[in-house]
Amino acid sequence: MKQVAQNLTFVVIVFCLIAGCKFKDPSIPGHSRKPMLSFKNVEGITYTEVRRQQNGLSFNEYGYHLNSDWKLRFVSNDSIALYSPVKKQFLNFPLSCGIDSVFNTNRSFLRMKHMSKDSLIFELLEAKDDSLDMKGTKVYMLFYADNYIKNVLHTNAATLQRSNRKDSLFVKELIKRADSSLTNAFAALNPVQLISTRSSITVEKKKTVADFLFNNYNTSDDYMNPTYYITINKVHSDFNYSFSAYVDKEGKLFYNTPLIPFGDGGYKQEYVRFSKAIMNTYLKPYVKVKPGQTLGMSHTSSINLYVHGKKS
Structure with a gap:
């Protein structure tokens, strides 16, 4: 029960953080209004994640594997469908948008770096206590539209998600150190x-x-x-x-x-x-x-x- 309470508390904090976001004051030098993020142009398109680090690696120095396991579809501006590998189906989750291309879903804070009908790029953000670290984690999530993977790249998601030669060389260096x-x-x-x-x-x-x-x-x-x-x-x-x-x-x-x-x-x-x-x-x-x-x-x-x- 304690764990459940902690998780529910986190969810409440998430929505409070999003709700507390305000536009920058245009009367202050250097500040300007930024529009709320909209997903209308990409609604209904199914995207599959293929890579999650800016340097192209899927491993970090601790051996953590940045698994490409997200599959999503924007349903509306306040709802997103995420694929559950456990239930083997898409589940709808609330979607909350803030300023500066920031949004939250499934207990994750993300910043949209690129959005088109062919691909998406998110940067992961970290929530600390009651604040959000806007400097970012430098961990990026790259998505391709399923249609783009099939008809333009002429491949499949499993092939794109495979570890590459760069991953192998990186792991070999870690082994030398170990x-x-x-x-x-x-x-x-x-x-x-x-x-x-x-x-x-x-x-x-x-x-x-x-x-x-x-x-x-x-x-x-x-x-x-x-x-x-x-x-x-x-x-x-x-x-x-x-x-x-x-x-x-x-x-x-x-x-x-x-x-x-x-x-x-x-x-x-x-x-x-x-x-x-x-x-x-x-x-x-x-x-x-x-x-x-x-x-x-x-x-x-x-x-x-x-x-x-x-x-x-």
């Missing part, structure tokens, strides 16, 4: 796989359920912060430890740091000592580790482990 130091690890688009080789040890990977209210259909946390719940049965005494670890491109496991906070005192050292022992005694010998991969290339990445020992 090879030089574990601390340069980056998220793997295909995360680490942990496979138990003993019936007394079970491994479950956390899986994000795509949902509009809670995560805006964004499941990227599954590879940005891969989390595994491991249960070890028939141990000498019950225990619970949580820590992060690195997995290098050979599949070797390296302890990183505990996932719980500590106050003053020596308890942290004891916690690290015991959790390392659990990793070395149970996980390394009895859990097969397949390294994470991005674009088919294995590399060092970080994972979170929650290990529960059960005596009986």
